Amino acid sequence: MVRPVITFLTDFGPSAPAVCRGVMFGIAPDANIIDVSHQVPRYSISDGARTLVFALPYMPVGVHVAVVDPGVGTDRLPLALRTRRGDVMIGPDNGLLIPAAEALGGIAEARSIENRDLMLPVISSSFHGRDIFSPVAAHVAMGVLFESVGPVVDVDRLVRLPQPKPTVREGVLETVIVGVMSFGNVTFAGVPADLEKAIGKLEPGRPLLLEFGGSNGGPNTRERTTWAETFGRVPLGASLVMADSQGTLSFADNQGNAAGRLGLSVDQPVRILPG
Amino acid sequence: MVRPVITFLTDFGPSAPAVCRGVMFGIAPDANIIDVSHQVPRYSISDGARTLVFALPYMPVGVHVAVVDPGVGTDRLPLALRTRRGDVMIGPDNGLLIPAAEALGGIAEARSIENRDLMLPVISSSFHGRDIFSPVAAHVAMGVLFESVGPVVDVDRLVRLPQPKPTVREGVLETVIVGVMSFGNVTFAGVPADLEKAIGKLEPGRPLLLEFGGSNGGPNTRERTTWAETFGRVPLGASLVMADSQGTLSFADNQGNAAGRLGLSVDQPVRILPG
Amino acid sequence: MVRPVITFLTDFGPSAPAVCRGVMFGIAPDANIIDVSHQVPRYSISDGARTLVFALPYMPVGVHVAVVDPGVGTDRLPLALRTRRGDVMIGPDNGLLIPAAEALGGIAEARSIENRDLMLPVISSSFHGRDIFSPVAAHVAMGVLFESVGPVVDVDRLVRLPQPKPTVREGVLETVIVGVMSFGNVTFAGVPADLEKAIGKLEPGRPLLLEFGGSNGGPNTRERTTWAETFGRVPLGASLVMADSQGTLSFADNQGNAAGRLGLSVDQPVRILPG
Numbered sequence: 172m173v174r175p176v177i178t179f180l181t182d183f184g185p186s187a188p189a190v191c192r193g194v195m196f197g198i199a200p201d202a203n204i205i206d207v208s209h210q211v212p213r214y215s216i217s218d219g220a221r222t223l224v225f226a227l228p229y230m231p232v233g234v235h236v237a238v239v240d241p242g243v244g245t246d247r248l249p250l251a252l253r254t255r256r257g258d259v260m261i262g263p264d265n266g267l268l269i270p271a272a273e274a275l276g277g278i279a280e281a282r283s284i285e286n287r288d289l290m291l292p293v294i295s296s297s298f299h300g301r302d303i304f305s306p307v308a309a310h311v312a313m314g315v316l317f318e319s320v321g322p323v324v325d326v327d328r329l330v331r332l333p334q335p336k337p338t339v340r341e342g343v344l345e346t347v348i349v350g351v352m353s354f355g356n357v358t359f360a361g362v363p364a365d366l367e368k369a370i371g372k373l374e375p376g377r378p379l380l381l382e383f384g385g386s387n388g389g390p391n392t393r394e395r396t397t398w399a400e401t402f403g404r405v406p407l408g409a410s411l412v413m414a415d416s417q418g419t420l421s422f423a424d425n426q427g428n429a430a431g432r433l434g435l436s437v438d439q440p441v442r443i444l445p446g
Numbered sequence: 447m448v449r450p451v452i453t454f455l456t457d458f459g460p461s462a463p464a465v466c467r468g469v470m471f472g473i474a475p476d477a478n479i480i481d482v483s484h485q486v487p488r489y490s491i492s493d494g495a496r497t498l499v500f501a502l503p504y505m506p507v508g509v510h511v512a513v514v515d516p517g518v519g520t521d522r523l524p525l526a527l528r529t530r531r532g533d534v535m536i537g538p539d540n541g542l543l544i545p546a547a548e549a550l551g552g553i554a555e556a557r558s559i560e561n562r563d564l565m566l567p568v569i570s571s572s573f574h575g576r577d578i579f580s581p582v583a584a585h586v587a588m589g590v591l592f593e594s595v596g597p598v599v600d601v602d603r604l605v606r607l608p609q610p611k612p613t614v615r616e617g618v619l620e621t622v623i624v625g626v627m628s629f630g631n632v633t634f635a636g637v638p639a640d641l642e643k644a645i646g647k648l649e650p651g652r653p654l655l656l657e658f659g660g661s662n663g664g665p666n667t668r669e670r671t672t673w674a675e676t677f678g679r680v681p682l683g684a685s686l687v688m689a690d691s692q693g694t695l696s697f698a699d700n701q702g703n704a705a706g707r708l709g710l711s712v713d714q715p716v717r718i719l720p721g
Numbered sequence: 722m723v724r725p726v727i728t729f730l731t732d733f734g735p736s737a738p739a740v741c742r743g744v745m746f747g748i749a750p751d752a753n754i755i756d757v758s759h760q761v762p763r764y765s766i767s768d769g770a771r772t773l774v775f776a777l778p779y780m781p782v783g784v785h786v787a788v789v790d791p792g793v794g795t796d797r798l799p800l801a802l803r804t805r806r807g808d809v810m811i812g813p814d815n816g817l818l819i820p821a822a823e824a825l826g827g828i829a830e831a832r833s834i835e836n837r838d839l840m841l842p843v844i845s846s847s848f849h850g851r852d853i854f855s856p857v858a859a860h861v862a863m864g865v866l867f868e869s870v871g872p873v874v875d876v877d878r879l880v881r882l883p884q885p886k887p888t889v890r891e892g893v894l895e896t897v898i899v900g901v902m903s904f905g906n907v908t909f910a911g912v913p914a915d916l917e918k919a920i921g922k923l924e925p926g927r928p929l930l931l932e933f934g935g936s937n938g939g940p941n942t943r944e945r946t947t948w949a950e951t952f953g954r955v956p957l958g959a960s961l962v963m964a965d966s967q968g969t970l971s972f973a974d975n976q977g978n979a980a981g982r983l984g985l986s987v988d989q990p991v992r993i994l995p996g
Contacts, residue, residue, distance in 0.1 A: 173750045178743075184628035185485035186497045192480055193453075193505035200448045200478070200506065203750070205742055210735035213629055214701050222736045229851065230743035231750065241701055244676030296676035298691030301504065353734035354763055401794030401846035416848030426764050426791055459903035460760035461772045467755055468728075468780035475723045475753070475781065488904055489976050516976055519951030571951035573966035576779065 175199055175312035176233030180207035180223060181300060182214060183238070190298075191236075191305040194291065198309035205230065207237075214241040216267050217332055217437070221350050221358075223271035225417065227258070235271070236300075236308040237262040244296035249284035249303050250329070251311070251320045259317055261308045263299075264324075266332035278326050285321035337361030337420075344369040344443040346420070348383075348435060355428030357435055359420040359443075366420060370445050373398045378446025379412050381422065383439055392433050395446055396422070412443070450474055450587040451508030455482035455498060456575060457489060458513070465573075466511075466580040469566065473584035480505065482512075489516040491542050492607055492712070496625050496633075498546035500692065502533070510546070511575075511583040512537040519571035524559035524578050525604070526586070526595045534592055536583045538574075539599075541607035553601050560596035612636030612695075619644040619718045621695070623658075623710055630703030632710055634695040634718075641695060645720050648673045653721030654687055656697065658714055667708050669697075670721055677701070687718070725749055725862035726783030730757035730773060731850060732764060733788070740848075741786075741855040744841065748859035755780065757787075764791040766817050767882055767987070771900050771908075773821035775967065777808070785821070786850075786858040787812040794846035799834035799853050800879070801861070801870045809867055811858045813849075814874075816882035828876050835871030887911035887970075894919040894993045896970070898933075898985060905978030907985055909970040909993075916970060920995050923948045928996030929962050931972065933989055942983050945996055946972070962993070 177195060181188055188209045195204055207226045211219040219239035227235055240247075240263040248264035255276030260268045261284070272278045284290075284303060289310045291302045307320060337346035337360050344366045350358035367373055376397055383392040399411040402425040410429055415421040420443075423429050430436070452470060456463055463484045470479055482501045486494040494514035502510055515522075515538040523539035530551030535543045536559070547553045559578060564585045566577045582595060612621035612635050619641045625633035642648055651672055658667040674686040677700040685704055690696040695718075698704050705711070727745060731738055738759045745754055757776045761769040769789035777785055790797075790813040798814035805826030810818045811834070822828045834853060839860045841852045857870060887896035887910050894916045900908035917923055926947055933942040949961040952975040960979055965971040970993075973979050980986070 176746065176750075178739075186483035186501065186628075189453075189480065189482040189501045190504045193501060196451070196478065196480060197504070197506050200451075203746065205739065205746060207739040208736035226736065226739045226743060229740045229747070231747050242678050245678035295691040297688070301691065353736075403792050403795035413847070416845040416851065461758035461776065461903075464728075464755065464757040464776045465779045468776060471726065471753065471755060472779070472781050475726075517953050520953035570966040572963070576966065 174201050174203040176205065176231045177202050177308055177312050178205045178207050178227065178230050178233060178235045179209075180211065180219060180226075180235075180237040181209045181239065182211040182219060183209050183300065184213075185209070187298075187300070190301050194301055194305040195309040195312075198306055199313045202309065202312055207235075211239055215239065216241070216265050218350070219267050220270045220332060223268070224274050227271045228274050232257045234259045234261065234308045234312045236304050237267055237271075238300040238304055239263075239267050240265065240299065243299050247330070248324065249299060249307075250324070251282045251284055251307070251317065252278050253280045253282075253317050255279050259308075259311050261304050261311070264330050266330050269329060269331055270334075280317070281324045281326050281329060282317070283321045283324045286319055289315065289320060335360040337365045339365055339368045342370055342444060346441055346443065348437055348439045348441060351430045351435065351437055355430035355432070356415070356421055356423040357430050358415060359422065359441060361420050362418055363414050363420060366443055370443070375400055375404065380444045380446045381412070382442040382444070383433065383435060384441065392435075394422075394433065397446070402426070449476050449478040451480065451506045452477050452583055452587050453480045453482050453502065453505050453508060453510045454484075455486065455494060455501075455510075455512040456484045456514065457486040457494060458484050458575065459488075460484070462573075462575070465576050466513075469576055469580040470584040470587075473581055474588045477584065477587055482510075486514055490514065491516070491540050493625070494542050495545045495607060498543070499549050502546045503549050507532045509533070509583045509587045510535045511579050512542055512546075513575040513579055514538075514542050515540065515574065518574050522605070523599065524574060524582075525599070526557045526559050526582070526592065527553050528555045528592050530554050534583075534586050536579050536586070539605050541605050544604060544606055545609075555592070556599045556601050556604060557592070558596045558599045561594055564590065564595060610635040612640045614640055614643045617645055617719060621716055621718065623712055623714045623716060626705045626710065626712055630705035630707070631690070631696055631698040632705050633690060634697065634716060636695050637693055638689050638695060641718055645718070650675055650679065655719045655721040656687070657717040657719070658708065658710060659716065667710075669708065671697070672721070724751050724753040726755065726781045727752050727858055727862050728755045728757050728777065728780050728783060728785045729759075730761065730769060730776075730785075730787040731759045731789065732761040732769060733759050733850065734763075735759070737848075737850070740851050744851055744855040745859040745862075748856055749863045752859065752862055757785075761789055765789065766791070766815050768900070769817050770820045770882060773818070774824050777821045778824050782807045784808070784858045784862045785810045786854050787817055787821075788850040788854055789813075789817050790815065790849065793849050797880070798874065799849060799857075800874070801832045801834055801857070801867065802828050803830045803867050805829050809858075809861050811854050811861070814880050816880050819879060819881055820884075830867070831874045831876050831879060832867070833871045833874045836869055839865065839870060885910040887915045889915055889918045892920055892994060896991055896993065898987055898989045898991060901980045901985065901987055905980035905982070906965070906971055906973040907980050908965060909972065909991060911970050912968055913964050913970060916993055920993070925950055925954065930994045930996045931962070932992040932994070933983065933985060934991065942985075944972075944983065947996070952976070
């Protein structure tokens with residue numbers, strides 16, 4: 172008999188997740204609650220969404236609770252999604268859940284969480300993670316039917332995050348920073364095939380030039396770097412452009428902090444050219 | 447068959463809790479060890495006590511180990527409390543456990559931990575979390591009788607933390623900051639009913655004036671703010687006074703860091719007046 | 722029936738360990754995955770090795786995965802060690818695993834991990850924690866024979882970290898800082914018996930003089946301190962030299978941060994003399 176799986180992501184920091192864990196174990200004592208992260212940058216829906224895309228495809232099929240919820244207490248919907256892989260995702264309707272749901276086969280059905288019997292008796296206005304999302308997730312993990320959480324919502328009406336895409340031009344790929352990982356590795360929108368369409372075949376050691384757009388009207392930053400297969404293929408401290416472990420274009424310093432060194436941040440535009 | 451529950455809070459930071467987890471799993475292999483927090487500010491008994499009050503009422507009945515223990519190795523008692531809800535709490539006799547024990551129905555019995563058979567064979571002078579508290583907790587979780595840990599201690603002789611209370615005056619509530627949460631939300635001693643006794647009915651949007659006493663002899667800080675039901679009811683970056691998720695008076699910036707902005711810290715006095 | 726134990730240490734920070742946990746639970750749904758730490762300073766093999774030595778002897782016998790792996794994607798071996806205590810250790814061949822293997826009775830056998838059937842279908846060049854080490858560990862925890870991971874490797878050819886030792890001289894112990902713990906406690910190479918050989922019997926309260934070698938050519942730092950049994954035996958804020966919870970020579974401030982106050986760091990030489 173396998174324990175029901177509940178994965179759990181928030182931007183709550185150190186102690187608030189424990190309260191939610193307590194609520195879930197009170198309902199589902201044998202659950203296997205797997206922490207995804209509780210250090211999502213506060214209120215950053217897009218960082219939370221990226222972490223879910225990164226982690227959930229490697230998780231067992233189960234219930235996934237995610238709470239990055241700047242709109243708690245307003246009229247944003249509490250949402251439950253059933254994925255085609257068979258998972259249930261629970262969280263606010265603010266775009267947080269959708270990219271990972273697509274990575275789990277797509278959304279089979281969306282429902283608004285309205286069934287008060289599945290929530291704590293008292294609903295605070297500022298801690299729906301504890302009062303709504305955690306108990307609903309635990310009940311579903313224990314076998315409560317997905318259909319019982321509340322009425323169907325039209326998938327086309329769900330709130331979605333903007334999805335940056337790269338632009339292939341003659342001899343240059345125009346893209347944007349979509350993520351800055353811990354340790355200063357930087358992720359760009361796009362994959363190596365996009366870059367090859369723009370500038371031709373990528374051989375290990377091929378020189379590249381990165382032009383980062385200035386933020387706040389400051390000057391651009393230029394970086395001479397190389398295409399490489401992995402960190403260890405360039406000297407200690409040298410930078411490289413590579414496909415990261417998800418196959419996405421990324422930029423990093425070997426055992427250094429590229430984002431810190433160059434002052435890079437999410438949403439900053441970047442042009443990639445032959446070096 | 448449900449796993450025995452052990453909750454676990456320390457101020458140890460990243461790796462020392464693992465040693466204690468190992469000790470507990472060695473004794474209670476099927477335990478469900480639920481981390482409450484290991485990022486309590488180092489040596490802050492009052493922060494640890496507040497986190498326990500916040501989390502334990504939502505935890506299943508079980509054994510709760512808590513170690514914030516600046517007096518380790520001196521003659522402070524190692525303590526075991528039985529609560530009226532049926533929990534056992536394990537930790538140092540320095541006030542850490544008592545507020546949460548009261549939130550779990552009150553202390554039914556207190557005992558001094560003296561039974562060497564329940565401890566590790568070697569007791570260090572600086573790591574009682576590993577050598578005393580964790581193994582005793584795991585043995586109790588496995589069914590060892592509470593009575594066997596050591597002799598009864600008079601509840602009236604337990605070390606207690608000071609408990610700040612608000613003072614209701616004509617047109618002003620005089621209170622004090624009792625907690626600064628991650629992300630800069632601030633908790634005051636008292637509840638909305640205390641504030642209503644002082645200044646009358648609290649309607650959403652009612653203007654308030656906060657006067658924070660200067661720390662270190664510096665000048666006072668004044669803040670014009672409003673009473674609101676939740677973060678999302680005030681503009682982005684605006685401040686509000688509200689009842690937090692525990693029903694306590696609190697002060698926050700919507701998606702900002704109020705404590706950081708105003709330089710607020712625990713024990714600072716504050717006066718709340720009509721704005 | 723006891724759950725198979727997998728302990729887990731990385732330098733990955735907050736979210737990457739979740740991916741590995743997902744992979745392991747996918748293979749071993751009933752595993753008890755015990756986090757040792759994921760906040761090892763990035764790429765610091767020696768810090769990771771020290772944390773394993775600190776924690777693993779208190780862990781149940783099981784499979785121990787550890788990933789601090791600056792050479793990922795190069796030709797360093799992926800390694801599996803069987804210890805004389807009966808554990809299996811999984812990680813890169815860079816010295817990370819060996820000190821803890823010795824603390825678990827010594828290395829009974831070493832094997833290079835080569836069996837592709839135990840890995841994920843696609844092996845990235847930068848995330849062997851997810852693609853190789855986690856799935857192999859989970860398969861071994863589920864009962865796959867240690868011998869099946871790959872061919873035997875000569876234990877004498879494994880990569881080892883340098884092991885600093887103290888030098889006993891007439892009236893002075895010459896040693897070196899081997900660890901700086903969270904909260905600024907400092908660990909020296911050596912034990913109290915080494916210091917007694919150099920300067921004679923250590924009585925509580927005995928004055929000592931520490932001379933820390935200057936780093937980066939700066940001047941030396943001198944500290945007058947005392948030998949004490951534990952933190953609480955010296956005044957608040959005062960420093961002490963003591964045997965830490967592992968019996969190693971250490972230096973700390975009672976409720977302070979000694980390393981921060983004096984600017985101390987790993988590898989800095991120190992001389993301990995009578996005060």
